Amino acid sequence: MSEIAVPGRAGLGFARILTGTPRELISGTLLVAGDPGGAIHLRNGAIAEVASPGAPGVDTLLLRSGRIGEADWAAALRRGADAEGVGAELVSRDLVGVAELQLLCEMAALDGALAVGLGRIDGVTLDPEVCAARLAAPHGIEPEWLLQEAERRIRALGSRGPALSPFRDRPVRTAAATALLEGAGAVTGERREILLRTDGRRSARDIAFLLGRSLYAVTVELSRLLAEGLLERAAAAGAEPAGNEGTSPEAPPDRPAPPDRPAGLPHRRPGASGITDVLPVPPVAGHWRPSAALIARYRARHEARVGTHDAPDGTHGTPGTGGL
Amino acid sequence: MTTTDAQLIAELRDLRDRVVGVTDVLVASADGLLITAETDRAVDAEALAALTAAALGVARRTGALAGRGLLDHASARFTGGCLTAHAIGETALIGVLGDAGTDLGRLNTEARASAERIGGLLTGAPAAPVVPAPVVPAPPAHPTTTHAPAPEGAR
Numbered sequence: 452m453s454e455i456a457v458p459g460r461a462g463l464g465f466a467r468i469l470t471g472t473p474r475e476l477i478s479g480t481l482l483v484a485g486d487p488g489g490a491i492h493l494r495n496g497a498i499a500e501v502a503s504p505g506a507p508g509v510d511t512l513l514l515r516s517g518r519i520g521e522a523d524w525a526a527a528l529r530r531g532a533d534a535e536g537v538g539a540e541l542v543s544r545d546l547v548g549v550a551e552l553q554l555l556c557e558m559a560a561l562d563g564a565l566a567v568g569l570g571r572i573d574g575v576t577l578d579p580e581v582c583a584a585r586l587a588a589p590h591g592i593e594p595e596w597l598l599q600e601a602e603r604r605i606r607a608l609g610s611r612g613p614a615l616s617p618f619r620d621r622p623v624r625t626a627a628a629t630a631l632l633e634g635a636g637a638v639t640g641e642r643r644e645i646l647l648r649t650d651g652r653r654s655a656r657d658i659a660f661l662l663g664r665s666l667y668a669v670t671v672e673l674s675r676l677l678a679e680g681l682l683e684r685a686a687a688a689g690a691e692p693a694g695n696e697g698t699s700p701e702a703p704p705d706r707p708a709p710p711d712r713p714a715g716l717p718h719r720r721p722g723a724s725g726i727t728d729v730l731p732v733p734p735v736a737g738h739w740r741p742s743a744a745l746i747a748r749y750r751a752r753h754e755a756r757v758g759t760h761d762a763p764d765g766t767h768g769t770p771g772t773g774g775l
Numbered sequence: 776m777t778t779t780d781a782q783l784i785a786e787l788r789d790l791r792d793r794v795v796g797v798t799d800v801l802v803a804s805a806d807g808l809l810i811t812a813e814t815d816r817a818v819d820a821e822a823l824a825a826l827t828a829a830a831l832g833v834a835r836r837t838g839a840l841a842g843r844g845l846l847d848h849a850s851a852r853f854t855g856g857c858l859t860a861h862a863i864g865e866t867a868l869i870g871v872l873g874d875a876g877t878d879l880g881r882l883n884t885e886a887r888a889s890a891e892r893i894g895g896l897l898t899g900a901p902a903a904p905v906v907p908a909p910v911v912p913a914p915p916a917h918p919t920t921t922h923a924p925a926p927e928g929a930r
Contacts, residue, residue: 487795503876505795508876510854511875521854656795656796657874660796660875
């Protein structure tokens, strides 16, 4: 395993090692540490898959868009022994064509590279032994093409009007957008779907996963909506997101029951069981506090654990967790 | 909203910001009664709190039966996301829902750190400062066909 230091907070410089090394020499997994980071799976110099928590993979694109059903996907996973096997299984079941699967894999890899490049990169490690792709592109992906296209898209996003981080910014609809949504036929298609899901809690990346759409497409659309005044940036982390407060039993929000909740699912209500009349614990409604006895036990257990952390060998010490 | 409630909500939102893919976070008493939550409107936080406590209870009992010691957390991965539940002492728990892209390993590391601080808030002890955990690259785990919370890390 080799370590490659990558300076700077963002960029795709790491990908140049793919183009600067003779083909057929690189197989394995390029692990990119960072936020969101990711893994680039290589096979004989070609990219099999780029997986990142920051962008939807092929599985999410297929499942969330309704292109294939969950049962079919689960069956393909069971039958396909490896990354090629899963793709071959999908094709053999006529769930997707080879060309379509290759295109989906290329789009997902590009989105993954975009997410890695837009985020923070702490370093890159090449593990030449393992290529742990989940679903490999049937014909592989050209690293040069991926690098050029990812750079082009990063530049395109950077040149747009209002800068929007696909991971940190959680935009919220303005009153104008809400009025527009209520008007018949004013906003349709993907734009409407995206607008409906911007609630101050979700980033572009979250909406991309929710809809099973490309991170790039969703980020571009959010950027446009922001420029048109239909969206605005939500308050910074730690503040109340507009129109969507944290729920708590002390102030239950007036919201309808989830539409997809199965009928008959147990729905507990604080105090309904009468358990609070039996146990010496104050009801949750109000300011919940554990009993003095429980606090004493909890502190004793924690102090015992802190004592272990402070052991002379220092192997278990974790800075910053000893303040309880 | 009291200071502690505000601190709890801030801690839950901070967890969402620290780990990409976290969609909903809640704190509940060990018997499943909701204390506070930072959840989507479509999520029934009280039902989720009760079911998360039940999942943690099943994992704890299973670990005890198998002689695996005290429970730290229980995780489940679905085709469309994941759930992890961490015990906060013996009195409370934290439940976290993530989407399909969530790095479950990193989520568990960060959720444990949050659980420690929330434990301090609930017991009135001074909270430890936020220390960012080292970022370890890990590709998203395979989505599985698991559709019920399954105990994973009972120890």
